[in-house]
Amino acid sequence: MTEIVEGLSLNLATVRQQWGFVEAVEGCLRHGIRAIAPWRDQVAAIGLDEAARIVRKEGLQVTGLCRGGFFPAPDAAGRQAAIDDSFHAVDEAAALNADCLVLVVGGLPESSRDIVGARQMVTDGIAALLPHAIAAGVPLAIEPLHPMYAADRACVNTLRQALDICDALDPEKSGALGVAMDVYHCWWDPELEAQILRAGPKRLLAHHICDWLVPTRDMLTDRGMMGDGVIDLPAIRRMVEAGGFSGPQEVEIFSAENWWKKPGDEVLATCVERFRAVC
Amino acid sequence: MTEIVEGLSLNLATVRQQWGFVEAVEGCLRHGIRAIAPWRDQVAAIGLDEAARIVRKEGLQVTGLCRGGFFPAPDAAGRQAAIDDSFHAVDEAAALNADCLVLVVGGLPESSRDIVGARQMVTDGIAALLPHAIAAGVPLAIEPLHPMYAADRACVNTLRQALDICDALDPEKSGALGVAMDVYHCWWDPELEAQILRAGPKRLLAHHICDWLVPTRDMLTDRGMMGDGVIDLPAIRRMVEAGGFSGPQEVEIFSAENWWKKPGDEVLATCVERFRAVC
Numbered sequence: 357m358t359e360i361v362e363g364l365s366l367n368l369a370t371v372r373q374q375w376g377f378v379e380a381v382e383g384c385l386r387h388g389i390r391a392i393a394p395w396r397d398q399v400a401a402i403g404l405d406e407a408a409r410i411v412r413k414e415g416l417q418v419t420g421l422c423r424g425g426f427f428p429a430p431d432a433a434g435r436q437a438a439i440d441d442s443f444h445a446v447d448e449a450a451a452l453n454a455d456c457l458v459l460v461v462g463g464l465p466e467s468s469r470d471i472v473g474a475r476q477m478v479t480d481g482i483a484a485l486l487p488h489a490i491a492a493g494v495p496l497a498i499e500p501l502h503p504m505y506a507a508d509r510a511c512v513n514t515l516r517q518a519l520d521i522c523d524a525l526d527p528e529k530s531g532a533l534g535v536a537m538d539v540y541h542c543w544w545d546p547e548l549e550a551q552i553l554r555a556g557p558k559r560l561l562a563h564h565i566c567d568w569l570v571p572t573r574d575m576l577t578d579r580g581m582m583g584d585g586v587i588d589l590p591a592i593r594r595m596v597e598a599g600g601f602s603g604p605q606e607v608e609i610f611s612a613e614n615w616w617k618k619p620g621d622e623v624l625a626t627c628v629e630r631f632r633a634v635c
Numbered sequence: 636m637t638e639i640v641e642g643l644s645l646n647l648a649t650v651r652q653q654w655g656f657v658e659a660v661e662g663c664l665r666h667g668i669r670a671i672a673p674w675r676d677q678v679a680a681i682g683l684d685e686a687a688r689i690v691r692k693e694g695l696q697v698t699g700l701c702r703g704g705f706f707p708a709p710d711a712a713g714r715q716a717a718i719d720d721s722f723h724a725v726d727e728a729a730a731l732n733a734d735c736l737v738l739v740v741g742g743l744p745e746s747s748r749d750i751v752g753a754r755q756m757v758t759d760g761i762a763a764l765l766p767h768a769i770a771a772g773v774p775l776a777i778e779p780l781h782p783m784y785a786a787d788r789a790c791v792n793t794l795r796q797a798l799d800i801c802d803a804l805d806p807e808k809s810g811a812l813g814v815a816m817d818v819y820h821c822w823w824d825p826e827l828e829a830q831i832l833r834a835g836p837k838r839l840l841a842h843h844i845c846d847w848l849v850p851t852r853d854m855l856t857d858r859g860m861m862g863d864g865v866i867d868l869p870a871i872r873r874m875v876e877a878g879g880f881s882g883p884q885e886v887e888i889f890s891a892e893n894w895w896k897k898p899g900d901e902v903l904a905t906c907v908e909r910f911r912a913v914c
Contacts, residue, residue: 469867471823504783506823507849507865517825544750544785546796570786575854586786588748 358388364631365391365419366624367564367608368398374620377402381410387624391417391604393562396445399452408451419456419606420497420536420562421449426462427481428474428511435477438462439484446485449494455603456497456561457489458536463508474511482533483525490532497536497561498522504575515542515551522559534559537596538608540566540579543587549595557600565589565635566609577612581626583634593635605635637667643910644670644698646843646887647677650902652895656681659899660689666903670696670883672737672841675727687730698735698885699776699815699841700728705741706760707753707790714756717741718763725764728773734882735776735840736768737815742787753790761812762804769811776815776840777801783854794821794830801838813838816875817887819845819858822866828874836879844868844914845888856891860905862913872914884914 366389368380375383377398384392392411399407399421411418424442429435442459449457461478464471482496489496498518501510512518518535526533535555542548552560567585572578582589593605607627609615615623645668647659654662656677663671671690678686678700690697703721708714721738728736740757743750761775768775777797780789791797797814805812814834821827831839846864851857861868872884886906888894894902 464865469865471865471867475825502783503781503823504851504854507847511823513823514825544782544790544792546754546793568786572783572854575783575851586743586748586750588750 358386360390361388361628361631363604364389364628365393365417365604365606366627367393367422367606369395369422370607370609370615370627371620371623372398373616374623377407378410379620381414381416383620383624385414386621387628389624389628390415391419391606393418393420393422393606393608394452395422396448399448404448404451411452417604418452418454419604420458421445421452421454423458423460424485424496425459425481425510428462428465428477430465430467434465435481439481442481442485443488446489446492446494450492454494456495456534456536458562459496459498460501461498461510461512463506463511471506471511478512479521479524482521486525486533495531495561496533498534499536499538500541502541514545514547515555516547519551519555519559529556529558531558534561536562536564538564539587539589539592540564540568543568543592548592552595552599555599560596560599560601563596563601563603563605564608565605566607574612577610577616579609579611581609581615582607582630589635605631607631637665639669640667640907640910642883643668643907644672644696644883644885645903645906646672646701646885648674648701649886649888649894649906650899651677653899653902656686657689660693660695662899662903664693665900666907668903668907669694670698670885672697672699672701672885672887673731674701675724678727678731683727683730690731696883697731697733698883699737700724700731700733702737702739703764703775704738704760704789707741707744707756709744709746713744714760718760721760721764722767725768725771725773729771733773735774735813735815737841738775738777739780740777740789740791742785742790750785750790757791758800758803761800765804765812774810774840775812777813778815778817779820781820793824793826794834795826798830798833798838808835808837810837813840815841815843817843818866818868818871819843819847822847822871827871831874831878834878839875839878839880842875842880842882842884843887844884845886853891856889858888858890860888860894861886861909868914884910886910
């Protein structure tokens with residue numbers, strides 16, 4: 357019988373080129389991983405009901421569903437469409453009993469250079485989504501993305517900024533709105549420790565890990581396996597624990613030229629080995 | 636006779652693949668550009684004395700010399716070597732009567748994951764350099780680089796961080812230590828306006844412009860010409876002017892697949908046209 361790897365979750369994007377939802381879950385179980393974070397397209401491919409059934413049957417923890425968001429749009433109809441889509445994402449997260457819905461908030465609207473305006477659209481979008489998320493019992497986790505994605509993926513780029521939104525929309529720190537902290541996006545931040553402590557247990561909803569490679573050959577799909585880059589993972593884990601987060605660390609690696617090309621079982625075995633050795 | 640383009644400087648890296656120092660200066664004069672910012676290798680290629688003679692003869696403003704820095708190193712000897720090299724850079728900047736010496740501070744030392752330690756090495760290195768810079772009359776301009784360069788080029792990644800170093804080492808705001816503000820590195824920063832105003836006239840030593848392309852195909856050499864990307868250049872210019880900076884905007888474009896492949900005169904004509912139209 358496989359030994360359970362406590363404290364480790366697999367974001368299924370890590371093996372998205374090798375496996376669908378079912379194969380990925382089977383792989384996790386073979387390697388003792390009892391927590392997952394799927395993407396909506398992976399869930400949709402087998403159907404939400406079936407995915408939820410597998411999660412229940414295997415007793416899996418779902419550390420997050422990826423993703424809602426992409427709120428900025430050139431016109432009101434586009435912004436409403438993004439909110440509507442995120443409503444569905446909340447419902448899917450609820451069906452999967454996910455710990456949170458991860459929000460990748462979106463960048464600049466088409467043809468816009470107004471990042472201040474885009475950020476307001478994000479705050480407005482989350483404000484519109486929050487009551488539904490509260491009713492569904494799904495915490496919303498704003499994921500600040502690395503500043504290199506500010507234009508096209510997320511104009512929320514630091515924990516400080518994400519937490520300012522939380523303060524504005526959920527000043528009571530109810531637990532309904534917080535952050536997904538990903539070492540890849542935040543490791544460079546001079547305010548990292550201070551902002552993690554500021555977030556505290558009610559707002560630290562997820563902790564994603566991988567590594568930053570030097571050199572990084574592609575801005576989107578060249579993330580490293582833990583230990584292969586320059587991020588001080590134990591130091592950040594200690595900060596997150598000091599901040600009051602006690603959930604699993606979730607491995608999320610986009611790696612077009614390396615890990616996505618290896619057999620899924622090799623990827624998972626390496627995740628487990630590195631998780632134990634360097635995280 | 637060519638009309639002078641007031642308020643525009645050319646960082647000579649913009650045409651480094653086409654021209655050496657002499658050709659680049661001749662090109663600038665043809666296009667009415669009366670301010671330049673050379674790199675040390677471009678100066679060394681014709682000799683410091685000759686470069687200084689050309690600057691004086693043509694009455695050029697030198698908006699900065701690139702660059703000193705790269706302070707972190709695994710051992711004390713390496714750190715001292717970086718400081719020694721930056722001493723020479725100060726002397727060269729003085730000979731060229733440059734408005735400032737730009738500091739690209741360096742990333743993590745070889746094999747290190749200690750970004751906090753690297754940042755301390757940067758502060759220590761600047762502290763060691765500052766008295767010599769003051770004696771030489773050369774202001775030091777810390778250039779925060781985009782966070783995507785935190786590991787390998789500069790672990791100072793925001794204006795806030797650079798200004799914190801200024802506060803620590805030059806609390807009187809003497810003008811000897813400040814920042815080089817580059818839109819490419821800072822455009823995404825939610826604190827951009829607040830930190831520019833915090834810097835004020837004594838610490839705003841340079842204003843570099845180009846544009847952020849979507850998509851960006853290379854992390855180092857895919858900068859855009861002003862107007863081709865998503866940066867709100869007039870908004871940032873207004874912030875910098877409100878902060879008290881009245882010097883030229885300095886065009887600095889690294890563009891391996893586009894502008895470095897075009898004839899230098901075409902690049903300069905485009906810089907002037909875009910500077911007038913969109914900056």
